[in-house]
Amino acid sequence: MKVAFIGLGTMGYPMAGHLVAQGHDVTVYNRTTEKAARWASEHQGSYQETPALAAQDADIVFTCVGNDDDVRQVFNGEHGILKSVRAGTLLVDHTTASPDVAIEIAELAKQIDCRFIDAPVSGGEAGAVNGVLTVMIGGDAADFAKAEPVMRAYAKSMSLMGPVGNGQITKMANQICIAGVLQGLSEAVTLASQSGLDIDKMVDVLKHGAAGSWQMENRASTMNKREFDFGFAIDWMRKDLGICFDHAQKIGVELPLAKQVDAKYAELQQQGLNRCDTSVLIKQYDSE
């Protein structure tokens, strides 16, 4: 299949590679052209200088860029995807963005007889490299059915969550849950370790019970050892939480805990910890 992939960041770079490995004819675009050229030389693929050029012959176009404005730019900018794609092309956005931008682009796509689904992912860099991402999709069932076998190149789990925008809603819920789990874990690990408890032993006892969580199993020990040079950076978490706050305000839902966690992340960014994993939240206890 002729595939375009727009955005070769931490996630997109390996994802596009998996598409080549699965036998697709892949053309990429990246804002920094050198990176696109490097990708093309490392893989059996080609690159173009604009999203429009990369997408013009594609059967399916994937995007994985930074934020709402980037999504608008690559789709609807002067050299955007919507300027060149053929009628019938399927457009799949892997960016974590707002449901509003998803609905907006889906509407524009419809006007030129193209289809759009929002498809944010979870699983982080490791998930992208190992091809085991989870994809949360908003859109029509027929479009999902068309995209699914292609996305299987880098996803182990793909779920249709409802109409366009619902992939993004699901991703928001994911990030808010993580914020809650990590703040509870920060408080619990600090209290316990300052009381002399062996944190690894504590995790072994608690992880299968009512307090158990993925973060407890995978992060409590490293939090206690102050190891954060892996995982999902707080820069990205803050971007995602910002999307949550905008949406929550729009529908009139308060997110008090998520807001407080975000404020703590803002302080940690100021301390230069912006590339650290979200579990760095425990360092709220380290300021003197």
Next chain:
Amino acid sequence: MKVAFIGLGTMGYPMAGHLVAQGHDVTVYNRTTEKAARWASEHQGSYQETPALAAQDADIVFTCVGNDDDVRQVFNGEHGILKSVRAGTLLVDHTTASPDVAIEIAELAKQIDCRFIDAPVSGGEAGAVNGVLTVMIGGDAADFAKAEPVMRAYAKSMSLMGPVGNGQITKMANQICIAGVLQGLSEAVTLASQSGLDIDKMVDVLKHGAAGSWQMENRASTMNKREFDFGFAIDWMRKDLGICFDHAQKIGVELPLAKQVDAKYAELQQQGLNRCDTSVLIKQYDSE
């Protein structure tokens, strides 16, 4: 073995029953004597009118009462356990109480050549009834080794967490983690359901990822349906969080999230929801 069991509440009543089923000679005491008499008639056991009388011939004495004051009363009150037990008796306190009271009773026990371990449990009423509790123990290894085969009557997992008091520290960490998970889940489920997402579908997608938790798997769906007539009552959660706050203040650790969750539980108690499961936290969104 001759066993005494003091405190036939929601947890103690079935726990004492499991000890009989395992072949022990069990004598119980309960503040309300009628309940002790009922327990004795339902099981092959006997009851006494005071903790001292119940404990006097025992090889091992279990206690499972309400709070620190209750622990002090049943051990060190006028008719307390310490007034009658033989030298060499092992005392096991299953109450969720403060590490301070554990250390205090352990010291008093030592003065009469008895041994004490703190052994709070998790797993709730269902865990007690089904004999699959998790026990977190603070004390000496030799005492733990002696208690372990007896506790196996109602526990599936028992772990020695360090010296006396460390069982209680572990239980605190458990409750604080639960508070964090539940507040995150309350915010996420509310945002998602008010955005039209199918919560059961959302749980299926998120539960195995970085946002996953026991509470998500077991409570998100019932939270969304406003079902709370099971599980662990917020009355008890508030008691446990109070122990956390006292201890945290003593060692100088802030617990901002746990405090906020506790304040929300206090409001829900005022609304008469005090016997509801801790997942009732989501009803913070239902006040008009």
